[in-house]
Amino acid sequence: MSASKDWREAIIDREIEAFCKRYEGQQKTVEEWQILRDQLERDMNRRYGSLLFA
Amino acid sequence: MANYKHCRVRGNFYFEISGYDPHTLELLADFNTMRSAEQRQAWEQGVSGDRRLTHAEQVLAIAITSHLNLRTQRCFPDQERLAARLGKSERQISRLIKKLEAMGWLGVTRHNYRGGMGHRGQLANDYRPLVPEDLKDAIGLHLADTECRTSANRMVDILSSNGGHLGGHMADIYMSDQPGISQPVSSQLVGQTDSDMEDGRPSGGERNGPAALKQRSDPARPSYLPGERICSAREFFTLPGRRIRFYDAGVNVDAEIERFCCHPMNPRARTVDQRDQAQLAWIANIGGTA
Numbered sequence: 102m103s104a105s106k107d108w109r110e111a112i113i114d115r116e117i118e119a120f121c122k123r124y125e126g127q128q129k130t131v132e133e134w135q136i137l138r139d140q141l142e143r144d145m146n147r148r149y150g151s152l153l154f155a
Numbered sequence: 156m157a158n159y160k161h162c163r164v165r166g167n168f169y170f171e172i173s174g175y176d177p178h179t180l181e182l183l184a185d186f187n188t189m190r191s192a193e194q195r196q197a198w199e200q201g202v203s204g205d206r207r208l209t210h211a212e213q214v215l216a217i218a219i220t221s222h223l224n225l226r227t228q229r230c231f232p233d234q235e236r237l238a239a240r241l242g243k244s245e246r247q248i249s250r251l252i253k254k255l256e257a258m259g260w261l262g263v264t265r266h267n268y269r270g271g272m273g274h275r276g277q278l279a280n281d282y283r284p285l286v287p288e289d290l291k292d293a294i295g296l297h298l299a300d301t302e303c304r305t306s307a308n309r310m311v312d313i314l315s316s317n318g319g320h321l322g323g324h325m326a327d328i329y330m331s332d333q334p335g336i337s338q339p340v341s342s343q344l345v346g347q348t349d350s351d352m353e354d355g356r357p358s359g360g361e362r363n364g365p366a367a368l369k370q371r372s373d374p375a376r377p378s379y380l381p382g383e384r385i386c387s388a389r390e391f392f393t394l395p396g397r398r399i400r401f402y403d404a405g406v407n408v409d410a411e412i413e414r415f416c417c418h419p420m421n422p423r424a425r426t427v428d429q430r431d432q433a434q435l436a437w438i439a440n441i442g443g444t445a
Contacts, residue, residue, distance in 0.1 A: 113398070113399050116399070117392055117398070117399065120388060120392075121387075121388040121389045121392070123388075124387075124388040125388075126387070127387065127388070128385045128386065128387055129385065129386070129388075129391075130384060130385055130386075131384050131386065131391060131394070134386070134388060134391035134397075135391075135397070138391070138392075138397060138399070141399070142399050145399070
């Protein structure tokens with residue numbers, strides 16, 4: 102695994118951790134989480150300039 | 156023929172699909188071989204609902220499959236016995252069997268043999284119950300249509316029970332201090348601004364009252380439908396295929412990092428020993444949050 106891929110994994114881990122912390126204790130259906138996840142992905146694309154994520 | 160009713164589903168002009176329960180329809184749509192009493196019952200219901208068949212043909216089909224051995228799949232009643240049971244001639248039985256075969260409800264394997272001394276004859280046919288392929292397609296379309304409608308109705312229920320939001324949290328994603336990020340959807344809906352928000356959520360409004368807010372923030376709210384899977388965010392991300400993926404757009408990220416690290420304006424990248432700190436700075440730079 103290249104160094105850059107490690108960094109990208111680290112970014113994903115960090116974003117997922119922040120997401121989980123934000124919705125700590127909340128229960129939703131898988132479909133609802135999927136919608137929120139897609140929103141997070143789009144938001145990350147905006148913030149990271151479409152460089153790393155889809 | 157005048158009583159035939161045209162249904163909405165394509166190719167379903169001879170079969171009233173909506174008159175059957177979903178489980179029977181699933182059994183018919185997935186019908187391959189008759190292995191259980193449940194499949195036998197569904198098949199008999201299917202045959203009896205085919206409006207192209209006469210009463211005699213329907214009864215004959217059910218009489219033939221009553222001879223089917225579910226374990227060995229053998230079914231070979233002789234036509235003489237069938238004729239005696241139904242009170243028809245063998246010629247009539249043969250004609251009705253051909254009709255059932257043509258309609259796709261019955262598969263027939265005929266055994267002819269040639270004995271010695273030029274003697275020719277016919278053994279009893281082997282029968283296997285089938286479901287017409289066009290009916291399978293029509294049932295499949297009907298079930299898919301029903302599933303879509305159920306999902307759509309459920310989505311409407313979710314939206315209406317949450318004041319126009321999917322749980323009210325989609326809008327939170329738009330809450331960002333980054334420039335160029337749009338306003339939260341919830342504020343657009345109820346005409347609020349950021350200053351009216353409490354904890355990133357709308358504080359009032361007709362469609363965002365205290366009850367709706369309580370439901371959204373209630374961690375132990377009930378499932379919308381029986382059997383629906385409810386989980387936390389951490390559990391969700393452990394499900395297969397839910398993790399956020401990489402996007403390979405042809406950008407050499409290694410080169411990007413190298414360029415940043417070696418940029419003369421970056422004071423932390425002038426020595427190789429400071430490369431790690433420079434990489435951290437690059438991550439913080441593109442992410443906005445270190």
